[in-house]
Amino acid sequence: MTTRRSTLALLGAAVLSASGLSACGDGDAAAAGRQATELRYQGSVGTVTPAELAEDLGYLGDVKLKWIGNTISGPQDIQAATTGDIDFGGAFNGAIVKLAANRAPIKAVIGYYGVDKDSYIGFYVLDGSPITSPKDLIGKKIGVNTLGAHAEAITKTYLSRAGLSDAEIQQVELVVVPPVNTEQSLRQRQIDVAQLGGTLRDKALDRGGIHPLYTDFELLGPFTAGSYVFREDFLKKNPDTVKTFVSGVGKAIEWSRSTPREQVIARFRQILAERARNEDDSQLKYWKSYGVNGRAGVIEEKEFATWIEWLTGTGELKGKNVEATDIFTNRYNTAAGGAA
Template sequence: MTKSRILPAHSRRTFLTGAASVLTLSALGMVPPLRAQGAPTTIRYATGGATGPNEMETLIFTDWMQKNVLQGYGRDYLVDMTYTRGTPEAGTLLAAGEADMGTLSFSVFANSIIKETVPGGIKVVADSSREGQPGYHAASFYVLEGSPIKTTEDLRGKRIGINAFGSAVDLMLRAKLAKDGIDPRKDVQIVEVTFANHAAALRAGRIDLGVIILPFWADEIPTGDFRLLFDSSDAFGTFATIFHVATNKFLAEHPAAVRAFLADYVRGLQWFYDPANREKAIALCAELTRASPEKLSYFMTNHDYYRDPNACVSAELIQRPIDGMVEHGFLAQNINVADHFDASYLPGACTA
């Protein structure tokens, strides 16, 4: 009755994708009935490698939200969601024609445009989260509290963990190192470690520097075992880290489904931000992440990553880190983000 796709060794949730599934569950009162004129469009969505609360689509399109908050799900569109290890894998699925929409980092997005990996191209259609926003959390790189590493200069010859080569975290790290005169290709060893294992890898001495992101940050930092070395704002200032994209082919063929999807995304985002829903929002996040509600006190506060409540993002905020990649030699050529950007599918107008 249900279908989901997942790349190996990752958590799993099931999202309805077939008209038969919806008809069966509709009879039980679990989802809205289909439109008379035919089955809703299925959107094959590739996540960027994290689950809620980092990538809000993984929370917004869960079963409870479909039944109680979302208005277009099951009527105007369905979601077939694939969980990946990181945005490079999401980019691969888009390129292979196995996803219609996805969460990409600025680095994967730029390379996809330059190399023309996605047939017909892609466009940015909405915000996901932002780094370096004053007063909000940022992806942070840590050493052990007792480590002799005090500055980036001390990283020469050391092992550094990132989640996936080519990911936003990887590029933030490389840009910061390059700014400080460290060649990330020659002076350090960069290795892939899943986000959930960075703290353990630091304690075990398998890496000397790791990135501890939310929600793991909320568990690990209070232990006092780790010391901050730098964060994402040291690389690019304030910038768009990851965002929603859609293939131009899908936008041309199913614009109404994309608009309905994004309308529900914004509706869900604002539901999670509403103080009146705080208790239930924490409970949903705890259920998905298997974290205790107490550990999620930061969720959707200024201790969390910044998200525009209307899912608006500007081309300039995406252009900023891409310009930095070119400056530090990580891209052979630049792109004009505005040529691959369209916020018109969002339910409200964006001012910037």
């Protein structure tokens, strides 16, 4: 079971390891004065990320992606990018803020997932559950994909808006459950509330017997929730590679918006079949959008300022001064007039 302590320990280890990096992942290319043409990354089971879609559509040009495994945790993904185990990672913007507050040498370059009326994260209970209000969550277990990220921020927002004290909020237990197992854990009553999003949410709703207690869309409306990050040394040595990647991902996001949904899903099925990772594609029929709020993933200052303010208010930044404009850049995104 992942704990808050282990999550924070990983964050610290990531920052310490990053201090000794020398652009891992593009070593030979950098030594020869060339820019990297291969980007290592982690994927998600049964899902086609915007980066993977961009490569399949041919929007990345000569830049190739190298899949090294899957993750269910945004904080773990950006930690891996910080330590050089991968070249780029993605996470909830609040998790990026916390890593940046610990002086991790990373920069957010494009939004890649978000919240809208079709793509949102809900927190579901079984029909007939005695849990009907925030107060009812005291002493209960909520299954989430990871700690210290989107689900935790939304849950604490829900609880604090309802007037629960810090002591009461501490009694609401967040437990880590792989997303593909969360619905089953709820139905088997191993947890009291299940975080469900995207295609897994709609697949669970199709089976019936559950309903939402709260959702991020109801609480905050539409917003871009997470961004891809690179290490600053990688950006410095590979500006053209990053510009190709960011602009290609932005084009893929817009392609997914402008293309008929059935065609997008068909493309996803093709990608899953061709990459042959033994994945179930049955949930793809429920896909509706990536939820990115801005055009082509262009980042707005408020997408980080909101979480800086919230984390400062909860004391999680421990008095550290963090500026939103220091955490992200749009200079690699041609949709924003990027001139890298």
